[in-house]
Amino acid sequence: MYVPFWVWALTIVGLLAVLAVDLWIVGRRPHEVGVREAARWVGVYIGLAAVFAAGLYVLAGRDPATAFVAGYITEYSLSVDNLFVFLLIMSAFAVPKVYQHRVLLFGILIALVLRGAFILAGAAVIERFSWVFYLFGAFLVLTAIKVVMEGDEDEEFKENAALRLVRRVLPVTDDYVGSRSLVRRRDTHGRLRWFVTPMLMVMIAIGMTDLLFALDSIPAIFGLTRDPYIVFTANMFALMGLRQLYFLLGGLLKKLVYLSYGLGVILAFIGVKLVLEALHTNTVPFINDGEPLGVPTIGIELSLAVIVGVLLLTTVASLVKVRFFPGDDAGDEAGPDEAGTDQPLDHAREEGEEPGAGHETATSGSSRTSGS
Template identity: 85%
Template sequence: MTVPFWVWALTIVGLLAVLALDLAIVGRRPHEVGVHEAGRWVAVYVALAALFAVGLFLVAGQDAATEFVAGYVTEYSLSVDNLFVFLLIMSAFAVPKVLQHRVLLFGILIALVLRGAFILAGAAVVSRFSWVFYLFGAFLVLTAIKVVTGGDEDEEFRENAALRLVRRVLPVTDDYVGSRSFVRRPDGRGRRRIWVTPMLMVMLAIGMTDLLFALDSIPAIFGLTRDPYIVFTANVFALMGLRQLYFLLGGLLAKLVYLSYGLGVILAFIGVKLVLEALHTNTLPFLNGGEPLDVPVIGIEVSLAVILGVLLVTTIASLVKVRYFPGLPEEPDGGTDGPSDLDRTADDRSAETPSAPAGSPDPAASPRS
C-alpha cells in the first residue's frame, strides 16, 4: 500500500491531537485513576482503533484493514507483558499514585518516538533484504521458548546505562516535586543548579524499557504485514491504550496465569509464518539454488483467527484455573502461598524498603531484554 506524505502527516497530527487532549485532562487535575475511569478510556482507544480499521477498509480495502487489526491485536496482547515490568518500575521509584498516569503518558510518548525510529529501520531492512525474515522467524521462535519457560521473569528493576549516565551528568533529587521533571536547587557549594527529579527518571525508564520489548513485537508485526504505515499505526494505537489498561487490569494480571503460554504460542506461530514466507520468496544462493521453494503460506485471515483464538483460550483457561483450581501451581516451577506481587500497590512495596531513596532503586536482576 502506497501512502502519500500528506496521509502520514495527517495521521501523525491526529494522533498527537488525541494525546494532547489526554495530557490536558491529566495535567489539569492529577489524580489516582480508578477502574471505571480506566475502563472508559480503554473503550475510547479501542473504539478509535476500530474506526481507523474501518477507514482503512473503505480507503485501502479488506487486506489492509485485516492486517491492521491483526497487527493491533498482536501488539496490544504482547504489550500486556510490559505491564508487569511497568509495575516493577513504578514500585522501584515509589511513584505516588496521583502521578502514575502522567508518568505512563510521557513514558509511552518516549517509547513512541523510539519505536518510530525502530520501525523505519526495520522497514528499510525488510524492503532490501528478504532473507532477514529467516532471522526474524528464528528469533521469534527462540523468544517464544524463553517466554514459555519463564526466562523473562525477574523480581526487581535495575537502571540501565542511559539512566546511570543521566545520574552522572545531572544530580537527582530524592523526592518528587509535584509533577515537575526539573527543579533549581542549591548544590553543596551554595550555587543554584538544575536538578532532575525521579519523575523524569521513571519516565525515561518506562520509555526505554518499552523499546526492549519492541525487539520481539516489531519483528512479530512485520510477520503479519510489511507495510510501514500499518506497522506504525498499529503500534501507536496499542501503546496509546496501554497505560489505561495498566490501571484497568491491576490485580487481574496475576490471574492471567497462562498468559505467557499464549504469548509464546503467538510468537512461535508468527515465527513459523515468517520462515515459510522467507522460503516462499527465497533468494539465498545456497538454498535450492537461490530459487523460491514451494511451501504453503499462511494468509492474514488465518493469522488473525489464530491470534484471537489463542488469546481467547488463554484468558478463559486462566480464569477457570484461578476460579475453580486455586490450589494448583500457577507457574511451571510451582506457585507461592503468599500474596502476589501484582496485588500490592507501589506504595505498599516502597513501604517495605524505607531505606531506599525514591530516586535510587536497588539494583538487582534486570527485566527482559
C-alpha cells in the first residue's frame, strides 16, 4: 500500500497529539489510577484504533484494514506479557502509586521512539533481503518453544546496560523527589551536582525492556503484513493503550495462567506462516535452485481468526483453571495496585543492596527476556 509522506506526517502528529493530551492530564494532577478510570481510557484507545481501522477500510480497502486489526490484536496481546515485567520493575524501584501512570507514560514514550527506529530498519532489511523471512520465521518458532517451555518459571528484574551506564555517569538519589527525574544536590564533598532520581531510572528500565520484547513482536507483525505503515500504526496504537491496561487488569494478570502458552501458539503460527510465504516466493539459490515452491500460504483473514480464537481460548481456560482448579499460588499475588509502595529506597541499603538494582522480586507467567 502506497502511503504518501503527508499521510505519514499527519498520522505521527495525530498520535503525538493524543499522547500530549494524556501527558497533560497526568502531569496536571498525579494520582493513583483506579479501575474505572483505567477502563475508560482503555475504551478510548481501543475506540481510536477501531476508528483508524474503519478509516483504512474506507480509504484503502479491506486487506489493509484486516491486516491492521490482526497486527493490532497481535501486538496488544504480546504486550500483555510485558505487564508482568513492568510489575517487577515497579516493585524493584518501589514506585509510589501516584507516579506509576507517569512512569509508564514516559517509559512507553521511549519505547515508541525506539520501536519506530526498529520498524524502519526492519522494513529496509526486508525490502532488500527477502530471505530474512526465513530467519524471522525460525526465530519466532524458537521463541514460541521457549515461551511454552519456560511459561511457569519465575523471573526477576535485572538492570540492563543502559541503567548501569547511567549509574556510572551520574549519581542516583536514594529517594524520589516528587515526579522529578533530575535534581541538583550537594555531594559528600559539598559540591553542587546533578543527581538522577529513581524516577528516571525506572522510565529507562521500562522503555528498554519493551524494546527487548519488540525483538519478537515486530517480526511477528511483519509476518502478517509487510506494509511499514500498518506495522508502525499497529505498534503505536497497541503501546499507547498499554498503560491503562496495566491498571485495568490488576490482579487478573496472575489469573492468566495459560497466557504464555497462548502467546507461544500465536508466535509459532506466525513463524510457520512466514516460512510458508518465504518458500512461496523463494529466491534463495540453495533452496529449489532459487525457484518458488508451490506450498500453500495462510491468508490474513485466517490469521486473524486464529489469533482471536487462541486468545479467547487461553483467557477462558485460564479463568476456569483459577476458578475451579486453583493452584497453590495462582491469582493470589499482588497486582499492579500493590506493586508501588511508599517504602523509601534507602531501605534496600539497610539490607546491603543498591536501590532498585536487581532486587530478587519474582513473578510467574512471563517468560520473555526482561533485560540484562
